[in-house]
Amino acid sequence: MELAALVENIPFETLLLYLSALIIPLLFSVYNLTTSSGPKYIKKEWDRYPILERRVISEGERPVIFLTVGARTRDLPTGSHVKLRIPNPSDPSRPIIKSYTPTRFDGSSCELMIRIYPSGAMTPSLYKLKVGDTLEMMGPTGLHRYLGSGTFTYGKKTYDNIKRIGMLAGGTGVTPMIQIINKIIEEEGDDTEVCLCCFNTTTEETLLEDELKEAMSKSGGKVEVKFFASKTGKGTTEKLSMRSMSGPGIIKLLGIKEGEEDSSIILMCGPDGFVKHVRKELKEDGSMKNIMIW
Numbered sequence: 001m002e003l004a005a006l007v008e009n010i011p012f013e014t015l016l017l018y019l020s021a022l023i024i025p026l027l028f029s030v031y032n033l034t035t036s037s038g039p040k041y042i043k044k045e046w047d048r049y050p051i052l053e054r055r056v057i058s059e060g061e062r063p064v065i066f067l068t069v070g071a072r073t074r075d076l077p078t079g080s081h082v083k084l085r086i087p088n089p090s091d092p093s094r095p096i097i098k099s100y101t102p103t104r105f106d107g108s109s110c111e112l113m114i115r116i117y118p119s120g121a122m123t124p125s126l127y128k129l130k131v132g133d134t135l136e137m138m139g140p141t142g143l144h145r146y147l148g149s150g151t152f153t154y155g156k157k158t159y160d161n162i163k164r165i166g167m168l169a170g171g172t173g174v175t176p177m178i179q180i181i182n183k184i185i186e187e188e189g190d191d192t193e194v195c196l197c198c199f200n201t202t203t204e205e206t207l208l209e210d211e212l213k214e215a216m217s218k219s220g221g222k223v224e225v226k227f228f229a230s231k232t233g234k235g236t237t238e239k240l241s242m243r244s245m246s247g248p249g250i251i252k253l254l255g256i257k258e259g260e261e262d263s264s265i266i267l268m269c270g271p272d273g274f275v276k277h278v279r280k281e282l283k284e285d286g287s288m289k290n291i292m293i294w
C-alpha cells in the first residue's frame with residue numbers, strides 16, 4: 001500500500017497523536033541547540049558572567065574571597081589569567097581593568113581568589129558582589145603557559161626538559177602556582193617535581209594552607225609546599241622574610257641542587273618589592289637561566 005493511502009486510512013485523532021509524538025521532541029532538541037544550555041564560554045571580548053558562589057576565606061584588614069564565576073573555561077591554558085572590568089566613577093570613559101589568575105577552571109565555572117585592599121580601585125567593588133550578581137570578564141590573557149611534562153612557553157620563548165620547578169609566591173601570587181600544581185597532579189605521566197614556597201607577612205595571612213597540604217599529600221611525592229611568614233612563625237610556618245634571602249639561599253630553599261640548574265626553572269609571582277628582590281639576587285648569583293615572572 002502506498003504511503004498516501006496508508007495515511008488516508010488512519011483516523012485523524014491517531015494521526016495527530018503520532019505527529020505530536022514526533023514533533024514535540026524535535027522542537028525540544030531545536031530549542032536546546034539554539035539556547036546553548038549551561039554557562040557561556042569565556043571569550044576575548046567583554047561579557048557578563050554570573051557569580052555562582054562567594055566565600056570569605058580569610059577575614060581581617062585585607063580579607064581574601066573566593067568567587068566562583070559561571071563561565072565555561074575548558075580552553076583556558078594553564079598559566080593564563082582573565083581580566084575583570086568595573087566602571088570608574090571618577091572617569092566613566094576609563095573603566096578600571098585588572099588581571100586575576102583563576103585557581104581552578106573546568107567545564108562550567110572558574111574560581112578566582114582575590115585579596116581585598118580597602119583603598120583599592122577594584123577589589124572593594126568585588127568584595128560587595130553577591131551570588132546572582134554579574135561580573136564583566138574576558139580572557140584568556142597573558143603569555144605564560146605550562147604545556148605539561150616540564151615544558152613552559154612565554155610568548156615565543158620555550159623552556160623544556162624541566163625536571164624541577166621552584167615556585168616563589170608572595171601572598172595572592174600563589175594563584176598561578178596552584179593552576180600548575182593542579183595540572184601536574186592531574187596528569188599521570190607528568191613527573192615534574194615542584195617545590196612551592198609561600199611567603200606572607202603573618203601566619204594568619206597564609207592562604208589555602210589546608211588545600212596546599214592536601215595537594216602535597218595526594219601528589220605522590222611530586223609536590224612539596226613550604227610556608228613562611230616575615231613577622232611571625234607558628235606551627236608549620238617558618239619565620240623568614242624574602243628580603244633577607246640571597247640568590248644561593250633562594251635556590252637552595254627551592255631544592256635546586258648544583259648541576260641541576262639547567263633542568264630547573266624558577267617561577268615567581270607576588271608584590272613588586274618581592275619580585276624585584278628575587279630578580280636582583282638571582283641575577284647577581286647568575287646560575288639560574290630559566291626564570292618566569294607573573
Ligand SMILES: Cc1cc2nc3c(=O)[nH]c(=O)nc-3n(C[C@H](O)[C@H](O)[C@H](O)COP(=O)(O)OP(=O)(O)OC[C@H]3O[C@@H](n4cnc5c(N)ncnc54)[C@H](O)[C@@H]3O)c2cc1C
Nearest residue numbers: 098099100101113114115117119120121122123172175271
Ligand atoms: C597577571 C596578574 C595576575 C593577578 N592575579 C591575582 C589574583 O589571582 N588574585 C589577586 O588578589 N590579585 C591578583 N593580581 C593583582 C590584581 O590584578 C590587582 O592588582 C589587585 O587586586 C589590587 O587591585 P586594586 O585595584 O583593588 O588595588 P590598587 O588600587 O591597585 O591598590 C590599592 C592599594 O593596595 C595596595 N596593593 C595593591 N596590590 C598589592 C599587592 N599585591 N601587595 C601589597 N599591596 C598591594 C597598594 O599599596 C595600594 O596602595 C594579579 C595581577 C596580575 C598582573
